[in-house]
Amino acid sequence: MRGVIGVNKSAISQLIAVLMGVVIAITLFSPLILKNAFAITAEEMLEDPVLEKRARTISAGLRCLVCQNQSIDDSDAELAIDLRKQVRDYLKQDMSDEAIFLALREKYGEFVLLSPPIQPATYLLWIAPLAILGIGILLMANLFFAAKKNNRGSLSQNNKSSGLQVVLPSSKKKKKSETGEAQIPDIIKITFPVFVLILSVAIYLGLGRPDLNDQPLAERSEMRATAEKELEDRQNAALKAFNQAKARVEKNPESLSAQFMLAATASQIGSIEDEVNALEKSLSLSGGDARIKSQLAEALTRQADGQVTKAASSLISQALQTNPEDIRALYLRGLESFQKGEMGDAILAWQSTATLILPDSPLADTLRSDIAKAATSNGVDIPKIKFASLPKSNISTSNISDSGGNNALIDVNPTLFEEQRSQFSNLSEIEQAQFIQQMVQRLSDRLEQQPENFYGWLQLANAHLSMQDVASASNALNSAANAVTSDEHRIALIEAALLSHTSLSLTQLVENQLALLPDSLRQSNSIKFLEGEYWRQIGDNNTAIKLWSDILNEIPAEGQQAQTLQQLIAELSN
Amino acid sequence: MNVRYILPIGIFCVIALISGVAMISILNGDQSRTQLPSPLIGKKAPELVLTSYGRSQASSDAALDFKQMIGDKPFIVNYFASWCAPCQKEIPFLEKLSQKVPIIGVAYKDKPDELAIFLERFGNPFLHIGLDNDGKTAINWGVYGIPETFLISDEGIIIIRHAGEMTHDVYRSIFLPKIEEMMQ
Numbered sequence: 189m190r191g192v193i194g195v196n197k198s199a200i201s202q203l204i205a206v207l208m209g210v211v212i213a214i215t216l217f218s219p220l221i222l223k224n225a226f227a228i229t230a231e232e233m234l235e236d237p238v239l240e241k242r243a244r245t246i247s248a249g250l251r252c253l254v255c256q257n258q259s260i261d262d263s264d265a266e267l268a269i270d271l272r273k274q275v276r277d278y279l280k281q282d283m284s285d286e287a288i289f290l291a292l293r294e295k296y297g298e299f300v301l302l303s304p305p306i307q308p309a310t311y312l313l314w315i316a317p318l319a320i321l322g323i324g325i326l327l328m329a330n331l332f333f334a335a336k337k338n339n340r341g342s343l344s345q346n347n348k349s350s351g352l353q354v355v356l357p358s359s360k361k362k363k364k365s366e367t368g369e370a371q372i373p374d375i376i377k378i379t380f381p382v383f384v385l386i387l388s389v390a391i392y393l394g395l396g397r398p399d400l401n402d403q404p405l406a407e408r409s410e411m412r413a414t415a416e417k418e419l420e421d422r423q424n425a426a427l428k429a430f431n432q433a434k435a436r437v438e439k440n441p442e443s444l445s446a447q448f449m450l451a452a453t454a455s456q457i458g459s460i461e462d463e464v465n466a467l468e469k470s471l472s473l474s475g476g477d478a479r480i481k482s483q484l485a486e487a488l489t490r491q492a493d494g495q496v497t498k499a500a501s502s503l504i505s506q507a508l509q510t511n512p513e514d515i516r517a518l519y520l521r522g523l524e525s526f527q528k529g530e531m532g533d534a535i536l537a538w539q540s541t542a543t544l545i546l547p548d549s550p551l552a553d554t555l556r557s558d559i560a561k562a563a564t565s566n567g568v569d570i571p572k573i574k575f576a577s578l579p580k581s582n583i584s585t586s587n588i589s590d591s592g593g594n595n596a597l598i599d600v601n602p603t604l605f606e607e608q609r610s611q612f613s614n615l616s617e618i619e620q621a622q623f624i625q626q627m628v629q630r631l632s633d634r635l636e637q638q639p640e641n642f643y644g645w646l647q648l649a650n651a652h653l654s655m656q657d658v659a660s661a662s663n664a665l666n667s668a669a670n671a672v673t674s675d676e677h678r679i680a681l682i683e684a685a686l687l688s689h690t691s692l693s694l695t696q697l698v699e700n701q702l703a704l705l706p707d708s709l710r711q712s713n714s715i716k717f718l719e720g721e722y723w724r725q726i727g728d729n730n731t732a733i734k735l736w737s738d739i740l741n742e743i744p745a746e747g748q749q750a751q752t753l754q755q756l757i758a759e760l761s762n
Numbered sequence: 763m764n765v766r767y768i769l770p771i772g773i774f775c776v777i778a779l780i781s782g783v784a785m786i787s788i789l790n791g792d793q794s795r796t797q798l799p800s801p802l803i804g805k806k807a808p809e810l811v812l813t814s815y816g817r818s819q820a821s822s823d824a825a826l827d828f829k830q831m832i833g834d835k836p837f838i839v840n841y842f843a844s845w846c847a848p849c850q851k852e853i854p855f856l857e858k859l860s861q862k863v864p865i866i867g868v869a870y871k872d873k874p875d876e877l878a879i880f881l882e883r884f885g886n887p888f889l890h891i892g893l894d895n896d897g898k899t900a901i902n903w904g905v906y907g908i909p910e911t912f913l914i915s916d917e918g919i920i921i922i923r924h925a926g927e928m929t930h931d932v933y934r935s936i937f938l939p940k941i942e943e944m945m946q
Contacts, residue, residue: 253798253906266871267906270897295904297801312780323773330766380771547883556879570875 204381211385232272239279246275246288251302259302425659426456432695437466439727444473449658451483456659460491478510482517489520496524515544519551526558531566535559539573547575628652635667642671646684653687662697669697678705679715686721698722713739717753729760800904800923807839807912807920808902812892815869815877826866828918831890836921836944837864839912840888840928841905843872844880848927849909855928856887863941867891870900870908913937915944 234240247261252268260268260275271292278288292300430453436446451466467484474480485503489496496504501524507517522537538559545551556573563570628651635644645668652661665685672678678701685698702710702719709715720735736757743750802808809825828837840856842849856865867888869877874893894900903912906925913922921940924932 266897267901270901273896274898274901294801295902296906297799297904299798312784320777327770334766384774553883556883560875560879570878 200378204378207385208381232269232276234276234279239276242285243272243276243279246279246285247272249289249302250275250292251300253296253300421663422659423457425662426453429453429658429662430457430459430462434462436727441469442473444470447473448480451487453658455487456657460487463487464491476506478507478514481510482507482514482520485520486516489523494523496520496527500524513544515541515551518544519555522558526562531562534562535566535571538562539571542573542575545575639667640671640673642668642673642677643680645671646680649684650687665697669701672701675705675709679709679718682718682722686718686725695722695726713742724760733757733760797925798906800920802904802920803923805920807914807918808899810839810866810868810892810899812868812894812899815874815891815893826890826892828866828914831866832864834916835864836913836915836941837866837889839866839868839903839914841868841870841894841900841903841908841910843870843908844876845872846908850880850884852909852928853884853887855930855933857885859928859933860887860889864889868894868899870894870905871897913940 234243244261248259250260250271252258252260252263252265252271254265254267255263258268260271274292275288278291283291289301430450433446433450433453437443437450440446447466447470451463451470454460454462454466464484464487467480467487471477471480471484481503485496485500485507488500488503492500500520504517504520504524507514508521511517518537518541522534522541525531525533525537538555542552542555542559545555552575559573560570628648631644631648631651635641635648638644645664649661649664649668652658652664665681668677668681668684672681682698682701685701699722702715702722705715710719716735716739720732720739722732723729723735724732736753740750740753740757743753807828811825838859842852844850859865865887867890869891872893877891877893892899900908903910904923909925909927911922911924911928912920915921921944922936924936926932
């Protein structure tokens, strides 16, 4: 029985020994294999084999200052390649090895020499190999003497039991306790090395894999985590907005704003089919609005993987007929010409697009590289691109920033929404876009520093809304909700959320904020009006009519407000 | 339990622990690698023998005459490239700085047309730009990663080498005291 166990054990330990041997061999030889595979290229090498050998030796003693723990001989960094070339240039100039080391040391300092200096930080590095060797020798000696002692013991035992093939259980036990073998169960002896192997492979794959960036660990995982979370948040918000827009369209398929919003949200979640469908419906509902035509053309192009289709092309022409300065249509016209190979036309169209946008708008980069591409494939010089300059419009932020309404609130003003819209739409489309773009950039920079700035968040939300960026707008409004410090803020927030008309992901927010208002305020006409708007937006027209009728009973019937309210109620009743 | 089994396992665990801690601290910390001391400080700035960018006349490949170009004033030499992100980030600050101190740019391994786009997009703070196409000049200056910014005295001596992005803070804390010292 003992013999069987013995065979098993030695087979397993042999297996482990072979495995470890393979691992050690790979580790030892991998630098050689990798070095030859990656670092030095044939064109770098010198023809003279003697010089080349010297070059290799010198390179091996020079630190790559980018990677720092590698010699330039086995680094692929740009600087290492340049330094290798420099070393070979020096050699061609008949410089001695010492002179080369010295020349580079004069430029890069002591640090460029690879042998690590002996200093407190590196004591462990220098001592560790010696210490490990010492410990190894001690262990070997220990094992050696123990084995000798053991041998002597078993010899005498063998002598005693010569002729007897069966070792009695009792004597076996005794022997085992003498050497201590029985103390550690076999299962641990086998699983422990395996566990260590698996652990080291896991650590290597997690931390040391060569394809990971050369970035500090904490920063890397933190960056990845925040990026993932941001993406997820944005996707969730967009998906929610899309689902709500869809519900609204189902309830009211003939509403232009509902269809248009569905298209905007579909584009955010990247569902091109839905976007195209919604835009087609919007187009027919709007009676052929030129702006929707160019949007549809863009969506169709994206649907065709960036190819401007026939349908898109005719839409572009129509849009440009109505408004020759339609940025989207102009850009697409350029793209169409580019795809047809008419580079001159493409450049012209893109150049006129550029004159309509600011040099730092996102499209500007695309335009620059597109024009450069067209010019290169046509074999002409890259033309100068002229972008629009900042508009000298007399409109100031106050027109927008007051939309949150500081004190105008408490007066009921049903036309509030429309007024702001029309004020803004007096500007040309480009002016609007440029204005908003600047504002958004400035604002979001500022708000990062002062998240408690409630009206700042409102402004930002407003700006996002005018760019149809519903997800960002609702994010901004949610941030505003965290900055609410007074009932006045609360009312302004509700108003802003309702102002969006879309309400989309914001119904919950409006509901919460309404509930948090004190009863006295909730009974006021202004809040009743807002609440009515809320119910109207979520589709409960009856409650809206009821609330608004309440207000009508309390205000003088001849006033403008009363008239507007009556109009609104009449619209809802139909 | 026998010492013979505990000892190796114990030693293994200690070594594993030490190397693990060392590895993690190296991966997380060690900011010092960004600033290596330059032995060129206090020495005469190496010549800039470069093809100049954006000048049609063939004034190329002669050493730049700092004195003629700038006069008896301290100046800055900035190694940059259009493909390097921190270089893009530091341009706005360099533009402001160039109103006080002249800046000579060395475009490290760059292509003229990409450089043109870069300068149009981010701005051009440089009095003069030389193209270091093969990286030899950078090696001569001990550059180990762009952007790197050198402060040169009116006598052509390298006073400061800063590796990494130039910011207002770096300028105020490192460059400004030296410049003021020189002006006196």
